[in-house]
Amino acid sequence: MTTKTLKSAVVIQPGEFEAHNHWYPKALNATIHPMINFFLNLEQERIITRYCHMHPMVNAEKLREILNHKARYFQWAGADLLNVTTAGGKRQMVVIENNSCPSGQKSMPLMDDNQEQGSYRLMVERTFKPYLKNLRHKIKGGLAVVYDKNPMEVSGYARVIADVMQEPVYYVPFFKDDTDPPVRFQDGVMYVRNEAEQFVPIRAAFRYLTQKPWNRLPLHSKTRILNPVVACLAGGRNKMVAAKAYDIFNAELQPNGLKINTPETIWDVSKNEVPLWVKKMGGHAVVKVPYSNAGQGVYTIVTEDELDRFMELDFDYNLFIVQSLIGNYNWSSTTSTGKLYHVGTVPNQKNHSFVADIRMMVSATPNGIRPLCTYARRAEKPLIDNIKDSTNSWQMLGTNLSIKNPDGSWDSDTNRLVLMDRRDFNRLGIGLDDLIEAYIQTVLSMVAIDKMAQTLFNKQGKFRMRLFKSLNNDPGLIDEIKID
Structure with missing residues (x-):
């Protein structure tokens, strides 16, 4: 499907932020739960001390090094985590994926009622603004926010960037199938079409492109982009490479008592092999198109019917990942480390428990990687x-x-959004140590992806396509990647 969208960027001036445009109504008037507020304000050293107290095998120095990792590419991340347990009652937070354009601000109650821009402003002041320092390419140009989804939240970022930077911001849609997009790249520089139908240069951009961003954002860009598209290919939008990044980083973490918790993952699986792996996992598994997001391209399989329906589908790509399924104890995947199953929400008045996942958004700051906001x-x-x-x-x-x-x-x-407010939070049945665990798992997975992204560029700053192909040799994906 091709789309014809807005012809030009909307220019946002400082002073245009209106809170009601950038939060869900149920979040706008919510009161943050005291434990969430306490967690988000915990100093790094207290987090390290507490985590090492609860996990005595963890090397505190290594954990400190990771929490202070200077991200080069993956500056802003949001992991989806499941609160799971074993039959023996060992609870843990498991990383399902980490996103390079995470949503969350519009679902986050204010930490301080006097700071009406909330964690939008924290993100811009602590991460986006410092990221623009020491721009290598001195482009005389403006600032832009490009998006293909989630305008409620993205326009919030655009308005806060205008306020923090005290200059106009071009707010511009950039869809993957647009036949005449208002964004183009020339000699590595981003240009956006203004209302006078002229293309103007952009020195830095905040981007919220979730659908195949690699088919229109070049890997070699002189315009500084947060996050650059390599963060997607290295794992932030690519579950295949993410699984390998986690595996490689876990080898480094293992002597220090740390580990990225993930479901058991089989990668580089062709469609014909899927039934074999599902059978090996006891007939229960999750099959994922590695490059989709927003719940698309994820297939939970617990019956023969669901497997048959999956096998009848056609896909753009050749390779899949198969992961162990975390369900109820009676129907979770059997893996080499046993079964994991959902803790679930606290039973409601009908005695029903629901699966819930937690989104933990973090960003790189001058004081280490810090949590920004969270919801479930x-x-x-x-x-x-x-x-x-x-x-x-x-x-x-x-x-x-x-x-x-x-x-x-x-x-x-x-209706299924669970806010971190006084009313909803208690339903999750999690405590401070679970939040700290979720934060540390998010940071570990973010650092793993950032390290993978660094590996994918050589010393001259050129993308190592041959290495990438060895990690992810899927012609359907390779053909989509825009290098320059």
């Missing part, structure tokens, strides 16, 4: 003890709120 999402249907042949497992396991409309636009099912 629950599945549509409650967890059941036993599976029937007619069971739709996605309704019990899928938590993503994004709904893709037939015309390609997006909606959100906010």
